[in-house]
Amino acid sequence: MLNVEAVRKDFPFIRPGRVYLDSASTSLTPEPVLAKMLEYYRDYRANVGRGIYVASRRATDEFEAAREKLARLINAKPGEIIFVRNTSEAMNLVASGLDLRPGDKVVTTIQEHHSNYIVWLREKARKRIDLRVVGADAFGDLNITEIQDEIERGAKLVSMTHVSNVLGVRNPVEEIGKACRKNGVLLLVDGAQSVPHMRIDVKRIGCDFLAFSGHKMCGPTGAGALYIREDLQGDLEPLCIGGGSIEDVGVDYYALRSGPYRFEAGTPAIAEVIGMGAAAEYLMGIGMENIEAHEAELTREMLEALKVNRKIKVYGSLDAKRRNGIISFNLEGMDPHDVALALDRAAGIMVRSGHHCALPLMKEALKIGTGSVRASVYLYNTKPEVRAFVETLSKISESGTSGTQ
Ligand SMILES: Cc1ncc(COP(=O)(O)O)c(C=O)c1O
Missing domain, CATH: 3.90.1150.10 (Aspartate Aminotransferase, domain 1)
Structure with a gap:
């Protein structure tokens, strides 16, 4: 209790x-999260993944420890956690990173936060995807049968919220996940309002992507996470490329790294990510x-x-x-x-x-x-x-x- x-x-x-x-x-x-971020600034204020001196190695270790804590929070592997700024950025990453073609059917719902809605409207305008918006009744409850019908009728991706940020109602994402797996359809779950409040298991949901924000789960602003199933990562084009995301570069070529680093170009929000890890630990401790x-x-x-x-x-x-x-x-x-x-x-x-x-x-x-x-x-x-x-x-x-x- x-x-x-x-x-x-x-x-x-x-x-x-x-x-x-x-x-x-x-x-x-909470204080333990604030203390953990201050500790970074006071004791080992260095960049991650770059230096070989002690402070930089400590920063890298703490940063990667945060990845492990977040993975534990949602029952994923550490390599499946990609650090982003927030849920909105995670949604943008998936929507623009997937190789969507004209006519590809993407299913979303009327219940979505704008972050999981306008990204699909943009892909509809840009790539002429076939966007289906599943409706709700006067209570705001989604027509789940309609989602299942769309899954059976050749959808490529379903992108939906786990918990409505307006109504608080939980949607049956496990049921949807089962139908998606059976029909070879990708599932992106917006976990902004569920991950901070309940036990989440990406394996049980059966989703391919799960997005959430650190600032809604007792962490600082400026850090969020996107779970991407390991075997899908190579199929997704990063939102941003640059230092840190590169395996090799020549005068006229570049090769991206594999794993989460592929998506994490540039110096990340180090203190914030470490703080988000501390927040995950704090919540799991309770x-x-x-x-x-x-x-x-x-x-x-x-x-x-x-x-x-x-x-x-x-x-x-x-x-x-x-x-x-x-x-x-x-x-x-x-x-x-x-x-x-x-x-x-x-x-x-x-x-x-x-x-x-x-x-x-x-x-x-x-x-x-x-x-x-x-x-x-x-x-x-x-x-x-x-x-x-x-x-x-x-x-x-x-x-x-x-x-x-
Ligand atoms: C369900 C849902 N999705 C996405 C978001 C966007 O989160 P962020 O502002 O952290 O990007 C929110 C924020 O309120 C939300 O409630």
């Missing part, structure tokens, strides 16, 4: 008067199952409280068991940004408001072009915080303003 009071002591951002409910956007960072169970309790309590308020419209499935810790809603008669401002002003409660980088879902399925308020929980949130949020929201809904006036 997770000891939330002990966990909270690790997070310097947490202090009286602050209730952070925006971890789906970016998470807080236990992904414990984190998931803790968030499930908070989500259940929040959802139960919000759905009985007649002035609040909650989006997505009302079954807490189908969700991770993200809840989007609107308050009758109020703009979502005003609600977010009022929560902050009244009780230092930080939530996101707007379209959450998922305009197709907002417009087509949920029919809320003006956006929503989104509250999201993580391992450091508590039941009293959830109650404070629900009570402040009730006051705001009664007064139609900040709740403090």
Whole structure:
């Protein structure tokens, strides 16, 4: 079980008067991660993979140790972890790196974050791929049968999110993975909202690519990871080439290295990658199952409280068991940004408001072009915080303003 009071002591951002409910956007960072990054700057501030002096070798070892930790987090091999800046860069790498041809069928969904949507629209314009966008019902639930039909009817790649960043609902990626494997279809999973919150096993999912961001899993900004199945790496053109990604160069030729280095040109975000490794270690130390169970309790309590308020419209499935810790809603008669401002002003409660980088879902399925308020929980949130949020929201809904006036 997770000891939330002990966990909270690790997070310097947490202090009286602050209730952070925006971890789906970016998470807080604990002291062990900060210490690990500072250690790099203080004790072995050198480049990786280049120098043979002690500090440079230490930097390389710590950098590669981070790769091992991230591999352990998702049950991959270290050589299958490619360091990128974030999930968005990972999606760009796959979309532009695959040798897609005119007419190749790529399947994505209306539920996607823009990062996993516009990259495919661009490939449609550039390479005339046959892009199929699978729709959702009014709850935002995807038509899974339609995805399976597309897989059976000659898709080349399915690219979909594991957990919706708007609704928190989990999609059955293992089921999709099984169908993809059976039909020889590639599967790219957007794990930005799942990897930080639950046990992920790329072998069990059966995916070929998995993207996630360090800053959403207690790591720093500027580092993310892309899992690429080992035997596919040679088929993918890197987004960027240069120093570090080269096996040999002559006056009129070059040969790229194999393995993850092929994709990692230039000096990487060394401290950030080491910090992301420390974050993975921190989360695994607490236990992904414990984190998931803790968030499930908070989500259940929040959802139960919000759905009985007649002035609040909650989006997505009302079954807490189908969700991770993200809840989007609107308050009758109020703009979502005003609600977010009022929560902050009244009780230092930080939530996101707007379209959450998922305009197709907002417009087509949920029919809320003006956006929503989104509250999201993580391992450091508590039941009293959830109650404070629900009570402040009730006051705001009664007064139609900040709740403090
Ligand atoms: C589901 C999902 N995919 C992709 C992204 C993009 O992540 P990043 O901004 O770290 O590139 C996000 C960020 O909110 C997300 O929630």
